[in-house]
Amino acid sequence: MASRDRHLIFRTRLQQAMADRAISKSAMARATGVDRSTIGQLLKGDAPRLPNAQLAADMAMALGVSLDWLLGLTNRPELAGDILASAMGLSPAERDAADAQIIEWHQTAIGSKIRHVPATLPEMLKTPELLDWEYAALPPEAIAQIKGTARSHHDWVRTGEADYEIAMPVQELRALAEGSGYYAGLAAGLRRDQLAFLADQCDVLFPRLRLHLFDKRCAFSAPTTVFGNSLAIIYVGKFYLSLRERQRVTALTEHFDWLIRGCAVDDRHAAAYARQLTVG
Numbered sequence: 001m002a003s004r005d006r007h008l009i010f011r012t013r014l015q016q017a018m019a020d021r022a023i024s025k026s027a028m029a030r031a032t033g034v035d036r037s038t039i040g041q042l043l044k045g046d047a048p049r050l051p052n053a054q055l056a057a058d059m060a061m062a063l064g065v066s067l068d069w070l071l072g073l074t075n076r077p078e079l080a081g082d083i084l085a086s087a088m089g090l091s092p093a094e095r096d097a098a099d100a101q102i103i104e105w106h107q108t109a110i111g112s113k114i115r116h117v118p119a120t121l122p123e124m125l126k127t128p129e130l131l132d133w134e135y136a137a138l139p140p141e142a143i144a145q146i147k148g149t150a151r152s153h154h155d156w157v158r159t160g161e162a163d164y165e166i167a168m169p170v171q172e173l174r175a176l177a178e179g180s181g182y183y184a185g186l187a188a189g190l191r192r193d194q195l196a197f198l199a200d201q202c203d204v205l206f207p208r209l210r211l212h213l214f215d216k217r218c219a220f221s222a223p224t225t226v227f228g229n230s231l232a233i234i235y236v237g238k239f240y241l242s243l244r245e246r247q248r249v250t251a252l253t254e255h256f257d258w259l260i261r262g263c264a265v266d267d268r269h270a271a272a273y274a275r276q277l278t279v280g
Helices: 003-020 025-032 036-044 053-063 080-087 095-108 128-134 140-158 170-178 188-205 246-261 270-279
Strands: 088-092 113-117 163-169 209-214 224-227 231-235 239-243
Touching: 003 036, 003 053, 025 036, 025 053, 095 140, 095 224, 095 231, 113 246, 128 140, 128 188, 140 188, 163 170, 163 246, 170 188, 170 209, 170 270, 188 209, 188 270, 209 246, 209 270, 224 246, 231 246, 239 246
Parallel strands: 113 163, 163 209
Antiparallel strands: 088 239, 113 224, 224 231, 231 239
């Protein structure tokens, strides 16, 4: 960048930041320990110029913006710590606090593709009876809320407001069919009904919803949801870790695409596979 261009960018951004924060030349002079005339020359002088490093840093601090932005080195005015805080966050995953947040994330992704790797079965594809069994330790009102959220997600996908892809281990369905692992103790009739319900919904909602089954002996994924191009959520147990920085969201999108490229059962055959397990 030419020297004069950088001078002009500095002047423009200094004027903008001072106007946004209603900081006068006198106030800026007091905050930075220089004469008011020095600030005036930086703002209005005939020959645009840059301040020395100390004054530039003091001005950025007084304005609450990054020095890099003030000098035209970045388009993000936030301080580095604020950028990091906005790019990554933690949200509680307890059901009483999480459902409203989950719905909000889905609403912001209307018209976009959502890529989802669930912790167990996708809740929108669970029967009410499975949810009763799974959350039996919770109060009845909490279980009713969970069912309502699952139903709203199901209805939301059915309206076609988003392109929804799900990737999960094929072993999850096998464990459900066998009543092993996570599903040990779940009655055989409930397991058969769940497999049949999942298969029916995959047929009804296809292609708005597509289920891919990968082999977890060949691939692994933590529970993850990528909302469009601007937000990715990783479920870590007690919290949801949210990522908004574009490069990290893109990396998780590529991870999801890697899962489905090597899937053991693709979206066109997932429903039939689930029905086959009910017979077996």
